[in-house]
Amino acid sequence: MVTDRGLQVLRAIVQDYVDTHEPVGSKSIVERHSFGVSAATIRNDMALLEDEELIAAPHTSSGRVPTDKGYRVFVDHLAELRPLSPAQRHAITSFLDGPGDLDDLLVRTVRGLTHLTGQVAIVQYPSFARASVSHVELVALEGGRLIVILVTDTGRVSQRLVASRIELDEVAMVRARSVVGDLIVGRSVREGAQRVDEFLSTASDEPDIPAATVAIVRIVAEELEEFRQDRLVMAGAANLARRESDFRGSIYPLLEAIEEQVTLLRLMSEMVADEQGLATSIGRENEPFGLGEASVVASDYDATGSHARVGLLGPTRMDYPSNLAAVRAVARYLTRMLEDDENAR
Amino acid sequence: MVTDRGLQVLRAIVQDYVDTHEPVGSKSIVERHSFGVSAATIRNDMALLEDEELIAAPHTSSGRVPTDKGYRVFVDHLAELRPLSPAQRHAITSFLDGPGDLDDLLVRTVRGLTHLTGQVAIVQYPSFARASVSHVELVALEGGRLIVILVTDTGRVSQRLVASRIELDEVAMVRARSVVGDLIVGRSVREGAQRVDEFLSTASDEPDIPAATVAIVRIVAEELEEFRQDRLVMAGAANLARRESDFRGSIYPLLEAIEEQVTLLRLMSEMVADEQGLATSIGRENEPFGLGEASVVASDYDATGSHARVGLLGPTRMDYPSNLAAVRAVARYLTRMLEDDENAR
DNA sequence: AATTGGCACTCAGATCAGGGGAGTGCCAGC
DNA sequence: GCTGGCACTCCCCTGATCTGAGTGCCAATT
Numbered sequence A, B: 001m002v003t004d005r006g007l008q009v010l011r012a013i014v015q016d017y018v019d020t021h022e023p024v025g026s027k028s029i030v031e032r033h034s035f036g037v038s039a040a041t042i043r044n045d046m047a048l049l050e051d052e053e054l055i056a057a058p059h060t061s062s063g064r065v066p067t068d069k070g071y072r073v074f075v076d077h078l079a080e081l082r083p084l085s086p087a088q089r090h091a092i093t094s095f096l097d098g099p100g101d102l103d104d105l106l107v108r109t110v111r112g113l114t115h116l117t118g119q120v121a122i123v124q125y126p127s128f129a130r131a132s133v134s135h136v137e138l139v140a141l142e143g144g145r146l147i148v149i150l151v152t153d154t155g156r157v158s159q160r161l162v163a164s165r166i167e168l169d170e171v172a173m174v175r176a177r178s179v180v181g182d183l184i185v186g187r188s189v190r191e192g193a194q195r196v197d198e199f200l201s202t203a204s205d206e207p208d209i210p211a212a213t214v215a216i217v218r219i220v221a222e223e224l225e226e227f228r229q230d231r232l233v234m235a236g237a238a239n240l241a242r243r244e245s246d247f248r249g250s251i252y253p254l255l256e257a258i259e260e261q262v263t264l265l266r267l268m269s270e271m272v273a274d275e276q277g278l279a280t281s282i283g284r285e286n287e288p289f290g291l292g293e294a295s296v297v298a299s300d301y302d303a304t305g306s307h308a309r310v311g312l313l314g315p316t317r318m319d320y321p322s323n324l325a326a327v328r329a330v331a332r333y334l335t336r337m338l339e340d341d342e343n344a345r
Numbered sequence C: 001a002a003t004t005g006g007c008a009c010t011c012a013g014a015t016c017a018g019g020g021g022a023g024t025g026c027c028a029g030c
Numbered sequence D: 001g002c003t004g005g006c007a008c009t010c011c012c013c014t015g016a017t018c019t020g021a022g023t024g025c026c027a028a029t030t
Helices: A004-020 A026-032 A039-051 A068-078 A086-096 A102-117 A170-184 A189-203 A211-228 A252-260 A262-270 A283-289 A320-344 B004-020 B026-032 B039-051 B068-078 B086-096 B102-117 B170-184 B189-203 B211-228 B238-242 B252-260 B262-270 B283-289 B320-344
Strands: A120-124 A133-140 A145-152 A157-163 A232-235 A278-281 A294-303 A306-315 B120-124 B133-140 B145-152 B157-163 B232-235 B278-281 B294-303 B306-315
Touching: A004 A026, A004 A039, A004 A068, A026 A039, A068 A283, A068 A320, A086 A102, A086 A320, A102 A120, A102 A232, A102 A306, A102 A320, A120 A262, A133 A170, A133 A211, A133 B133, A133 B145, A145 A211, A145 B133, A145 B145, A145 B157, A157 A211, A157 B145, A157 B157, A170 A189, A170 A211, A189 A211, A232 A262, A252 A262, A252 B238, A262 A283, A262 A294, A262 A306, A278 A320, A283 A294, A294 A320, A306 A320, B004 B026, B004 B039, B004 B068, B026 B039, B068 B283, B068 B320, B086 B102, B086 B320, B102 B120, B102 B232, B102 B306, B102 B320, B120 B262, B133 B170, B133 B211, B145 B211, B157 B211, B170 B189, B170 B211, B189 B211, B232 B262, B252 B262, B262 B283, B262 B294, B262 B306, B278 B320, B283 B294, B294 B320, B306 B320
Parallel strands: none
Antiparallel strands: A120 A232, A120 A306, A133 A145, A145 A157, A278 A294, A294 A306, B120 B232, B120 B306, B133 B145, B145 B157, B278 B294, B294 B306
């Protein structure tokens, strides 16, 4: 049975270990914290913590290191978010403020966050599946080239240039505009995609639908599909190389996950947030994603109805209180900015 | 004076060292290559190569390792491109073929190249400064939002969504369209940008130009600026972690350069190509860019008038013949695809 | 019952010495 | 100009020893 003081000892071990990067012994705990008891007493507590598998000893006679389970208890029960310094708050606002569209804003967000924390910063694009298509534009260029532009009410734009080999006269364009508009404008992305698919599957039976229209609808289908896919923006991957010694194995799987995106996307989506919108995934909990030596902390933010996450990826041995505080602050500010944006329309 | 056989010895040393990752001694050269002379003779040649600083010994009595200068001589005078296997050629075509616009094509290019070589692959966007603006589209959305779309004759599209706070009625749009069209359509990006800047600097004196028009032209100026900036697409950064032991120091500066882009952009631009369009930059030659432990090989490719480069970044101790052959093959195929594209219009 | 000081014990890591071996440089002879 | 021979260098592996930080346990104390 771990006592209350036992938990405080765990807290001390996590803090000191993150700080010094060395296994922490009973004596150094007594020195660095004022428990008012002797090293032998701490040792007894540590023995209990070890029974509970909250800490472990790298070798028989060395200091102790938190286990993944230990970090979990620390984060869930012992950690208080470390409030940001005024300078840090200021840094966030100056990073995030500025002109530009959603893409620019998210890029600035991850840059700022990685600068603030020294970890890899990740932000999910707000989900567009529930956004609705507010505008479709077809622009014919010379030589049969064509641009298809979709805009959602959440402010995302997708554009695609294709070199169709079909001749597109004005009549064909008008026809196509009306068909595409009927199919998706005012509909949600999800619903629109469904209707487009239906159209495509029946179109071949209807002889009076021109081939050009079908070709254009096919492009629209591709673009909608892209909208439905969630995406990430990241920054600070190079930090992993600086912190390489924090990882037992190679940082290769981490860099690969960053490049692939899809793994991190799933990981970020599947994390469970607490009532404050904060979520953590620690060490071996990430094993299914091949990231058993890493931790992720994330915070929900709101973007006009849909919600998404902004987070940090780093070594299991990271400073959770600071990093959680950072993602929460950034998420809140981001939410505020997106709301202002909404109101400004 | 290095003899002809001396150079062959250098070739053998480079090949074996890249192969085994261990300093190569006179005896192993005799074993692995058929020079028809004894180890002692090879040793004499090696002494000369060392005098010329083409090879060096990590310790007094160990095998030799090529210096950066040695690699340079190897690449310039001794290396023959290693022809790709049919399977590799096939891989290139199947990677590059496929639907999609320029962005998609370049992404597939770097993915394919990194897969083929195990190095970091980089491709420059074709320069758009000399491309001309073929089309401008202004689309007003509800709530004062506005999309500004530019298209060049080389097929690049840029789009920007802004939430202007200025009310945009149909009259204002017509007016703005005509002004912007007169300024840039049919002009090169460079020239267009100049004319836009002139317009903006004189516009404040002309009271009969509406504020909305000026605001829109200002957005156009930003987009043109973005066009003028060269950009890179990269893939395979994770490979650096796998080859980490090939770098004496940390891979941090490399990952940072990859993230920053601007350093690599300059490096890629400043490399000097030979008559075949191949360029290499080896080890310390990259010191000004903070990449003194890395090498870059690149090949020019043509994209509708402008030209750009596709290359590989890796450790100085890389397989130059294979990598040069790979970038050349990919560059040629890429050129062909872009030409076909052009003809298909 | 909790805490404490004492003490034996463990084990990683540093330091040192002693080969073994790969490789060199040099030289005399072919 | 090439070769075999030989002394020499120095990395690296192995084993031995030592040190010190830290533990586990126990009997004594509060």
